Amino acid sequence: MSTPHGWTMTPITTDILRGALDLEQTERGALPHRLPARARRQIPDGQLAMAESQPSGVRLAFRTRATAVELDVVATKRVYVGAPPRPDGVYELLVDGRLTDRAGVPDGDTLTIDMAAGTARVRPGPTETLRFTGLPDAEKDVEIWLPHDETTCLVALRTDAPVLSPRPSGRPVWLHHGSSISHGSNAAAPTGTWPALAASLGGAELINLGFGGGALLDPFTARAMRDTPADLLNVKIGINVVNADLMRLRAFGPAVHGFLDTLREGHPTAPLLVVSPVYCPIHENTPGPSAPDTSAMGEGRLRFRATGDPAETAAGKLTLTVIRDELARIVEQRAPTDPCLHHLDGLDLYGASDHAELPLPDALHPDPAAHRRIAERFARRAFGPGGPFARQDR
Template sequence: MIEETDEMNTEHDWTTTPITASLLRGVLDLERTERGVLPHRLPARARQQIPDGQLAMAESQPSGVRLAFRTRATAVELDVVATKRVYAGAPPRPDGVYELLVDGRLAGRASATEGDTLTIDMASGITQNRPGPVETLRFTGLPDDEKDVEIWLPHDETTQLAALRTNAPVHTPPPSGRKVWLHHGSSISHGSNAATPTGIWPALAAALGKVELVNMGFGGSALLDPFTARTMRDTPADMISVKIGINIVNTDLMRLRAFGPAVHGFLDTIRDGHPSTPLLVVSPIYCAIHENTPGPSALDPSAMSEGRLRFVATGDPAQSAAGKLTLTVIRDELARIVQQRAATDPNLHYLHGLDLYGEADHAELPLPDGLHPDPATHQRIGERFARLAFGGRPFTMENH
């Protein structure tokens, strides 16, 4: 929180601006609630088909979503209702971070310490909701001139936006002129274990590539769902990437026989709406527990007893011969599928996940919980993706 100042008490100078879709980027739907608006990263039609609470929670967490406006304001207030997650038996989660950028440069951070509380028992799947208060975030000392302001919402904390106040009028920003990058992936793309919303690897890559990010990274939920593919089909984009694999393995969702046709179907649906848009298929980064061991993943009880969160693979490597999936198998299958399709789809490309984060990277920067990268690893993945995708053939800089 930023402390209140005399400037914040000059009530007659304040302007309240309705929060509408025109002030939000990276969002696909806005739900009106009793306390404001709730940004969604899947549209209402897709949300009606969500089969579990995990994806329902993940798509409502505003990873990559940001308010964007022009103003001379030197002070900004944002009223929010944050949803605080509490996992039974697990260490407390840090508060989500809101980052304010002025003309693309970080100018302030704040967190909501209170809000609604969602308690989750991962063993039983039972959840409990407790309503909490609206909290006001304050950013002061901004430059006294016309500027572009962005407020990036927490990537991992569902946030209702209740009110936006400024001490000068707010204007809808003109189009940035940047190309739109639509990306879909797992919790790694969602931003798990990153410290800030602009520190998730897709946001870092988008900043380096000078593109507008629409992030459909859904924790635990990159599962080749048809409604996700249809959403991507219907979402305007100049370049598209899909990162496929880890969730298929760690949920033990399907066997090799089903995986290949499911990938084809997912790509076919995207191509129905984007027949020639550059489309990049990205295979999984290195994850030691699932390289050659199938899922499902499970929490390590010994780590939990020590107050740490760590995952282990519970499958049998011998079952790969019967079609159970590992990351090694999935990388080979994705490379085969892309090579097959590229014969008639010259705008389809493949990026080997180990080029983003491989075994040598794991030795230097191991995944702290066995599945998710830390902030330094997000930085590395983002920089490498920007170099390989935006600086290479799939999304060449001359395209944008």
């Protein structure tokens, strides 16, 4: 639809959206979700509801000759009581696969979270406009990657030339599930999360179901993955089960089996890679739950600590060391009847020596440099020659 000023208005629909499993039409605009409505109705806590609405890996994708693009959004800014202010979310513009611009919006709805009191409140805010100008005057593929950690309602898309649906990329679809590390915590930008970097290096189309605090072997997540078309699947399991202190060893093994069984109902022969946790000193041998370090918060720093007792592992409490052993055992047990099931030790992606060089700033999440290291190693081991995701024609 053309406007009196020469802009073309393009409805925001699933035709030009990648990386989301649902697009909710709200009174304010289109809200991307990374879990479908059926799954969202079964979410038991606000943390996962918030995380799945944060569009990690979600991007607008279209073809156009436009030299100028405007996107109206309502972003949700998070404020944690007692913690340092969070940076604004980053929107990244890619033209023909190359990063050409970044932008952000300074205002929007404000979600104030008090982790100590367990409360949250929302203050509505304004619609803001992103502008990207100076694009080449030729038909090109355009992607706008949404902030990986900032819920974003898409209000309007305007261009100075018509928009067409993107061409099929021909790349395999990689469906990934993991924790806040996969979601992108501490990454500087949406294409800088380790799954986004690994997908770029491996030549794959990413659907990122990495949920901050939400990789908990939930059956509704498994069913969402089962029902999502994909060529390659992987699950990265462990840190959230420990730091939420969600289950004991007796429950963990059967829950992993059940999750994998559900994935196989929809993807019986697709390469399926199980990745164990990367190195995290506070939980290597100490169970959860984890909690904010109040002394660090008093100094204006966000940092976490483990509050469990290592002696409780004898009674079945989980640590990252226990989980790595159990995941390796489960994959080995299933492999004779599932030749497309594979295992990758998370310590091969980020281990103790990596932590010595690139320590986790808040004791839980990697910094941007560590995100890149994890991505490069995953790409070599998964997408590289002999890897479970390697293309047969390479």
